[in-house]
Amino acid sequence: MKNIGIIIETDIRESDAEELDKSEVKAICFGMITLARQKNCELFAFVFNAEIKDLKSELESFGITNLVNVVLAPEHQNNPAVRAKAMVNAVKDFNIHAVLGLSTPMGKDLLPRAAAQLDAPLVMDCIHVDLENFLAKTSHYSGKAIATIKTAGETLIFGIRPNAVEPVMAQASARILKFDGTDLVATKLKVIKTGKNDKSANINLAEADIIIAGGRGMQNSENFNLISKCAERLNAALGASRVAVDEGWVPYSMQVGQTGEKVSPKVYIACGISGSIQHFAGMKTSRMIIAINRDENAAIMSNCDYYAKSDVLKIIPRLTELLKNG
Amino acid sequence: MQIYVCVKHVPDSAASITIIDDTGIDKNITFLLNPFDEHAITQATKIRDSKTEEGIPNSEVIAVCLGPDDAQNTLQSALAMGADRGILIQTSENHDSIFTAKALKAAIDQDGTVDLILTGKESIDTEGMQTMFRLGALFDFSVANSIVKLEIEDGHAIVDHELSGGIVNTYQMSLPCVIGAGKGLNTPKYPTFPDIVKARKKIIKKIALADLNIEDSSASMTIVKLEPLQQKRNPVEIKGDAGQIAEQIVQILKQEAKVIS
Numbered sequence: 141m142k143n144i145g146i147i148i149e150t151d152i153r154e155s156d157a158e159e160l161d162k163s164e165v166k167a168i169c170f171g172m173i174t175l176a177r178q179k180n181c182e183l184f185a186f187v188f189n190a191e192i193k194d195l196k197s198e199l200e201s202f203g204i205t206n207l208v209n210v211v212l213a214p215e216h217q218n219n220p221a222v223r224a225k226a227m228v229n230a231v232k233d234f235n236i237h238a239v240l241g242l243s244t245p246m247g248k249d250l251l252p253r254a255a256a257q258l259d260a261p262l263v264m265d266c267i268h269v270d271l272e273n274f275l276a277k278t279s280h281y282s283g284k285a286i287a288t289i290k291t292a293g294e295t296l297i298f299g300i301r302p303n304a305v306e307p308v309m310a311q312a313s314a315r316i317l318k319f320d321g322t323d324l325v326a327t328k329l330k331v332i333k334t335g336k337n338d339k340s341a342n343i344n345l346a347e348a349d350i351i352i353a354g355g356r357g358m359q360n361s362e363n364f365n366l367i368s369k370c371a372e373r374l375n376a377a378l379g380a381s382r383v384a385v386d387e388g389w390v391p392y393s394m395q396v397g398q399t400g401e402k403v404s405p406k407v408y409i410a411c412g413i414s415g416s417i418q419h420f421a422g423m424k425t426s427r428m429i430i431a432i433n434r435d436e437n438a439a440i441m442s443n444c445d446y447y448a449k450s451d452v453l454k455i456i457p458r459l460t461e462l463l464k465n466g
Numbered sequence: 467m468q469i470y471v472c473v474k475h476v477p478d479s480a481a482s483i484t485i486i487d488d489t490g491i492d493k494n495i496t497f498l499l500n501p502f503d504e505h506a507i508t509q510a511t512k513i514r515d516s517k518t519e520e521g522i523p524n525s526e527v528i529a530v531c532l533g534p535d536d537a538q539n540t541l542q543s544a545l546a547m548g549a550d551r552g553i554l555i556q557t558s559e560n561h562d563s564i565f566t567a568k569a570l571k572a573a574i575d576q577d578g579t580v581d582l583i584l585t586g587k588e589s590i591d592t593e594g595m596q597t598m599f600r601l602g603a604l605f606d607f608s609v610a611n612s613i614v615k616l617e618i619e620d621g622h623a624i625v626d627h628e629l630s631g632g633i634v635n636t637y638q639m640s641l642p643c644v645i646g647a648g649k650g651l652n653t654p655k656y657p658t659f660p661d662i663v664k665a666r667k668k669i670i671k672k673i674a675l676a677d678l679n680i681e682d683s684s685a686s687m688t689i690v691k692l693e694p695l696q697q698k699r700n701p702v703e704i705k706g707d708a709g710q711i712a713e714q715i716v717q718i719l720k721q722e723a724k725v726i727s
């Protein structure tokens with residue numbers, strides 16, 4: 141019997157005035173839990189300072205058998221070094237053999253911190269993990285190759301690319317456990333300011349089901365408002381090519397590609413993007429790619445699922461209109 | 467201030483990759499300085515050259531690389547971008563991040579006293595995203611990665627860590643520490659011809675990996691297979707005028723992708 145740990149990320153769902161805000165499990169976690177399920181395994185879900193009762197039934201419906209609330213002192217709960225210490229100690233306490241987390245901003249910070257302290261192997265951005273044979277598949281050479289990596293060590297850690305695995309339900313019931321990390325502190329790193337996760341801000345690229353991205357073909361920052369309106373209707377995240385960022389039309393945080401965010405949405409709509417190797421490095425693994433480009437010889441047109449040879453500035457407003465009416 | 471910058475020798479992202487022997491690539495392509503490490507070098511030279519109140523006089527920027535003989539070119543680029551000298555830990559093999567961090571630590575220890583270590587936030591070949599954290603654990607220094615702002619003040623580093631969507635956290639870290647440079651940190655200062663010529667006079671110290679006596683650890687990550695990413699897409703054209711195209715896209719999103727209802 142092996143214990144597998146899964147780092148769960150949560151969101152706050154705002155409720156009506158009468159009710160309290162509720163925590164919910166981020167949808168991108170369910171594919172990761174599906175991947176972790178094995179014969180003869182206990183699945184330990186780790187959450188940080190969470191309201192367990194809000195999360196329990198959702199996690200059980202995907203097969204979680206132990207739900208561990210990692211409790212940190214409120215003044216330290218945003219400190220990445222404290223979180224990592226708590227995770228390291230919890231992994232030891234619960235005798236965890238393999239840990240799965242997401243390759244999200246939180247996972248990219250927490251997982252390597254913990255791996256370094258445990259001297260454990262770590263593979264980030266996995267598109268598949270085989271826990272029986274300790275193998276992980278991940279992208280190499282800017283997405284041009286897939287490497288299968290064999291890990292060896294007492295504890296194995298894997299960062300899973302969001303949306304890489306299709307979630308499948310499997311009912312279980314879970315024990316509620318607690319890890320008390322309230323005495324943990326970090327003296328060498330202090331958090332002096334945390335940016336607020338403003339819900340009204342752009343939907344997180346790595347988590348989005350749909351991404352609409354604009355490139356040089358968008359021509360200026362005003363035209364980006366066109367795709368931004370469309371994205372709002374679709375509940376999509378906004379992305380961009382490096383040219384759009386370098387031109388100053390949109391912030392760097394929107395860049396998709398080798399030196400930007402790596403994404404695997406269900407649908408990637410590329411608007412006026414030529415499809416350079418470096419851009420593909422970040423969105424190659426999208427389930428469906430739709431390209432709108434004036435030039436049918438653009439690289440993206442021969443490497444997508446659907447393409448429209450047309451002026452993106454004409455298509456997007458029509459699309460937004462249709463979404464409003466339909 | 468003694469600033470060590472870890473620089474990796476990686477294939478040019480524009481080069482096409484040919485896989486040989488199932489786990490390696492044909493190395494007969496252009497290699498260069500890992501793009502994120504350019505930001506690290508640029509920041510290190512900025513700190514060295516800054517004339518702040520406290521002043522950080524007598525600062526030295528040392529670029530360190532674990533790589534093959536050819537990686538001298540990558541160190542040469544780092545020197546042309548402003549590093550004062552380089553250290554090449556020579557190896558003909560590929561090593562995982564666990565081993566790499568140990569080798570970098572041993573070479574830095576052998577060279578001098580550290581005040582600050584800079585790395586890139588990620589290497590573009592193996593995309594490990596972890597070497598900086600392992601270095602920090604070995605030195606027992608604190609670490610922050612994906613940093614978009616860095617200031618040195620009263621023995622501390624004040625850094626902005628970029629999460630997604632432009633959300634930023636600010637940390638105060640005691641020195642020495644390890645910092646992974648994100649793209650937003652600065653605009654790399656590309657060398658001019660005189661910089662390149664001047665860099666040729668700078669020193670690159672070579673260390674044979676074997677001389678560092680690094681113990682293999684029981685934990686490891688080994689590439690057992692490398693395959694080209696399959697491209698199985700068969701593009702289908704969406705035809706018509708703007709309205710018709712938009713309508714078909716809506717249908718595809720509804721019926722095939724099932725992302726809207």
Ligand SMILES: Cc1cc2nc3c(=O)[nH]c(=O)nc-3n(C[C@H](O)[C@H](O)[C@H](O)COP(=O)(O)OP(=O)(O)OC[C@H]3O[C@@H](n4cnc5c(N)ncnc54)[C@H](O)[C@@H]3O)c2cc1C
Pocket residue numbers: 354355356357358380381382383384395396397398399400401411412413414415416417418419422432433434435438450451452453479501
């Ligand atoms: C080390 C390195 C790292 C890089 N990292 C990244 C990265 O992370 N992400 C990234 O994106 N790039 C990256 N690049 C840059 C990359 O090489 C390309 O330059 C960039 O992706 C091109 O952006 P683009 O497609 O928007 O522009 P272009 O290549 O100029 O393409 C614009 C396209 O828009 C089309 N178009 C123009 N007007 C219209 C219209 N009205 N309607 C429809 N179509 C129109 C054109 O036909 C053309 O195909 C990197 C480069 C290097 C060297």
Ligand SMILES: Nc1ncnc2c1ncn2[C@@H]1O[C@H](COP(=O)(O)O)[C@@H](O)[C@H]1O
Pocket residue numbers: 471472473474475500502503530531532533563566570584585586587588589592593594595596597598
């Ligand atoms: N072989 C190496 N030599 C020098 N620095 C390295 C090496 N490998 C990784 N690094 C540094 O660690 C950073 C992160 O690498 P990685 O963990 O592979 O994503 C890189 O940007 C480099 O600064």
